[in-house]
Amino acid sequence: xxxxxxxxxxxxxxxxxxxxxxxxxxxxxxxxxxxxxxxxxxxxxxxxxxxxxxxxxxxxxxxxxxxxxxxxxxxxxxxxxxxxxxxxxxxxxxxxxxxxxxxxxxxxxxxxxxxxxxxxxxxxxxxxxxxxxxxxxxxxxxxxxxxxxxxxxxxxxxxxxxxxxxxxxxxxxxxxxxxxxxxxxxxxxxxxxxxxxxxxxxxxxxxxxxxxxxxxxxxxxxxxxxxxxxxxxxxxxxxxxxxxxxxxxxxxxxxxxxxxxxxxxxxxxxxxxxxxxxxxxxxxxxxxxxxxxxxxxxxxxxxxxxxxxxxxxxxxxxxxxxxxxxxxxxxxxxxxxxxxxxxxxxxxxxxxxxxxxxxxxxxxxxxxxxxxxxxxxxxxxxxxxxxxxxxxxxxxxxxxxxxxxxxxxxxxxxxxxxxxxxxxxxxxxxxxxxxxxxxxxxxxxxxxxxxxxxxxxxxxxxxxxxxxxxxxxxxxxxxxxxxxxxxxxxxxxxxxxxxxxxxxxxxxxxxxxxxxx
Amino acid sequence: xxxxxxxxxxxxxxxxxxxxxxxxxxxxxxxxxxxxxxxxxxxxxxxxxxxxxxxxxxxxxxxxxxxxxxxxxxxxxxxxxxxxxxxxxxxxxxxxxxxxxxxxxxxxxxxxxxxxxxxxxxxxxxxxxxxxxxxxxxxxxxxxxxxxxxxxxxxxxxxxxxxxxxxxxxxxxxxxxxxxxxxxxxxxxxxxxxxxxxxxxxxxxxxxxxxxxxxxxxxxxxxxxxxxxxxxxxxxxxxxxxxxxxxxxxxxxxxxxxxxxxxxxxxxxxxxxxxxxxxxxxxxxxxxxxxxxxxxxxxxxxxxxxxxxxxxxxx
Numbered sequence: 001x002x003x004x005x006x007x008x009x010x011x012x013x014x015x016x017x018x019x020x021x022x023x024x025x026x027x028x029x030x031x032x033x034x035x036x037x038x039x040x041x042x043x044x045x046x047x048x049x050x051x052x053x054x055x056x057x058x059x060x061x062x063x064x065x066x067x068x069x070x071x072x073x074x075x076x077x078x079x080x081x082x083x084x085x086x087x088x089x090x091x092x093x094x095x096x097x098x099x100x101x102x103x104x105x106x107x108x109x110x111x112x113x114x115x116x117x118x119x120x121x122x123x124x125x126x127x128x129x130x131x132x133x134x135x136x137x138x139x140x141x142x143x144x145x146x147x148x149x150x151x152x153x154x155x156x157x158x159x160x161x162x163x164x165x166x167x168x169x170x171x172x173x174x175x176x177x178x179x180x181x182x183x184x185x186x187x188x189x190x191x192x193x194x195x196x197x198x199x200x201x202x203x204x205x206x207x208x209x210x211x212x213x214x215x216x217x218x219x220x221x222x223x224x225x226x227x228x229x230x231x232x233x234x235x236x237x238x239x240x241x242x243x244x245x246x247x248x249x250x251x252x253x254x255x256x257x258x259x260x261x262x263x264x265x266x267x268x269x270x271x272x273x274x275x276x277x278x279x280x281x282x283x284x285x286x287x288x289x290x291x292x293x294x295x296x297x298x299x300x301x302x303x304x305x306x307x308x309x310x311x312x313x314x315x316x317x318x319x320x321x322x323x324x325x326x327x328x329x330x331x332x333x334x335x336x337x338x339x340x341x342x343x344x345x346x347x348x349x350x351x352x353x354x355x356x357x358x359x360x361x362x363x364x365x366x367x368x369x370x371x372x373x374x375x376x377x378x379x380x381x382x383x384x385x386x387x388x389x390x391x392x393x394x395x396x397x398x399x400x401x402x403x404x405x406x407x408x409x410x411x412x413x414x415x416x417x418x419x420x421x422x423x424x425x426x427x428x429x430x431x432x433x434x435x436x437x438x439x440x441x442x443x444x445x446x447x448x449x450x451x452x453x454x455x456x457x458x459x460x461x462x463x464x465x466x467x468x469x470x471x472x473x474x475x476x477x478x479x480x481x482x483x484x485x486x487x488x489x490x491x492x493x494x495x496x497x498x499x500x501x502x503x504x505x506x507x508x509x510x511x512x513x514x515x516x517x
Numbered sequence: 518x519x520x521x522x523x524x525x526x527x528x529x530x531x532x533x534x535x536x537x538x539x540x541x542x543x544x545x546x547x548x549x550x551x552x553x554x555x556x557x558x559x560x561x562x563x564x565x566x567x568x569x570x571x572x573x574x575x576x577x578x579x580x581x582x583x584x585x586x587x588x589x590x591x592x593x594x595x596x597x598x599x600x601x602x603x604x605x606x607x608x609x610x611x612x613x614x615x616x617x618x619x620x621x622x623x624x625x626x627x628x629x630x631x632x633x634x635x636x637x638x639x640x641x642x643x644x645x646x647x648x649x650x651x652x653x654x655x656x657x658x659x660x661x662x663x664x665x666x667x668x669x670x671x672x673x674x675x676x677x678x679x680x681x682x683x684x685x686x687x688x689x690x691x692x693x694x695x696x697x698x699x700x701x702x703x704x705x706x707x708x709x710x711x712x713x714x715x716x717x718x719x720x721x722x723x724x725x726x727x728x729x730x731x732x733x734x735x736x737x738x739x740x741x742x743x744x745x746x747x748x749x750x751x752x753x754x755x756x757x758x759x760x761x762x763x764x765x766x767x768x769x770x771x772x773x774x775x776x777x778x779x780x781x782x783x784x785x786x787x788x789x790x791x792x793x794x795x796x797x798x799x800x801x802x803x804x805x806x807x808x809x810x811x812x813x814x815x816x817x818x819x820x821x822x823x824x825x826x827x828x829x830x831x832x
Contacts, residue, residue, distance in 0.1 A: 048601070
């Protein structure tokens, strides 16, 4: 037994130390430390900072730490009070928000119901020309019975209202600030945990803790630099070296290179970023639903996921599985019509549609994201097997967007983002009366299904309606959804504690993060 | 000489006018504008609001109306306001300029103070190992694109050589020592192509001069090699080198963009790249005009230096 004594002691010592270290770090993890400066890398540059006007994600990522809404999401994407301490719905058309007292704007003025009312009025005012307006058109009246109560009355039930309000789509602005400056494109005055201290366009932005923030003792960090590093390789290098603490990588393969680094954590949100192959549905050949169905059953979605996304992708219908609780599960999606690769079926459908020898068309996409062109190339190969020749034109991002908006395309492909609620993923694209229906889609039955869920407040009925919608859209193929993936991979240095990225790519949880060193 | 300089300065006007028309025109042929970028890939945005915003910014007027409005202001020295940052275009450019001036100075410094001596060394020691080594290295330096080299440096600097001071920027006014540290590698990488070219040019130029009759005469007179080389040969060899340098300045200005992007330095190159992506034609036109101006002026300076080096040249 003597010869086992020393190894046994060594092992016990190691276990003791490990246990001690784990306990110590667990205890440490519970105590947020105040102070320190963070550095975050981004690849976006804002085009204006007004939450009602600059709606692109590249801008909202700049102003979201400074503004707040009536509600907010916690790290599980559940809604919790923010500028409203509580709210109630006496009937389907009325919302009453009880506002928080003692909240200050960055310029020292007090937050009252007048500011909340003004925020929504401003978005609805045609003079503001806010692209956010479609999300609030159901509002018919805004009332402020007293300084800390806001009453919102809808013209028709709008079940998505609270989800919309909880994001940066509902950023509360200061009435006085707008009246003083006219526009908020270069001025940021909100109630949020950070003040925008310095803004160098295309270079960096500097945020400092707002000392009078209502949710004290947050934020714990003194502030952070938001540094623009567009080149993904340079961002990767900066994360490795520790020049920046947080940054995201879009390319799944590059992100996995960092998994070997022990001082870095990789976080990814749920798979809400849908890839979409759209067609011009009001012109031949795609005005024939059988043609679209044929193309849908020609592709092998799993093959695309494995090759283009290195396995980091999932099936999706018109809403992703991650759109809880409406999304179908992965098993259910695999059983949707035209979701299994079946060349015989495709060829049969093409013959019925009048294209027995196939046809040719051009797809517009962009190298803007690393997966667009490879995905198109795989689909090109798969379509070739049923006699359909797809020509790929990879264009600059601005040109791609312009082509989409002006309707000048036969087929176009790019991915989407997170949306608040199920309808925003496709409603504006395919409803025949929508001004953003660039695809010429006109299906009265689809319109009816959309309209019905838009005003349905009963949750169980809504879930059932959306199950039907997902099946109907898989059947009629207004567009093809090859896969959905996490929008990006957030890389976080170990010295940053208690931070996670929200599934809508929002970094607002910076307010609760703290630095270990 | 004075008349020559004045004539050259006068050519600036048609050149700048031509450049502005070309850039402005080309830019408006590209689909997409800054409002499209502002709305992002949100197909949930409101197209009517977009039209309203365009109307406000004057973006829906025909191209020649917009250009005329721009020209009227530019002629008075006002390059207008950036569509994306809201600042005066001139302020945006001048704010970034110190980075580029420093990068160019460092690159030219390497080229002149490392390149020319190395070229002379190579010529002096022709047929030796040093000459052979330099010739191989300079071919590589000339062939390797400097953005590839920049990416390589940045990647290696994060994998194996973490002590390499790259990927950050400290202005000179804040901390001169840190500033030199973070700019010296980017400056060197920017200049590698030109450096290699100049080493070879100097080498061949010196070799040519060394074969001239006057050198043989000087040797016969008993002059030391050192005096011959540094006093007589150098001055004569510099003539073709200076010509080439003038041309290389254009190459250096062009190489700035990618170098800045990879090393994350806030210079004019990155400003232009971002402005093109965001369709901010005020910045693109103003900045490219500025670069054209710099290019013409630097060529003029080089030509004047040329005249001082070669007494046979009079303007």
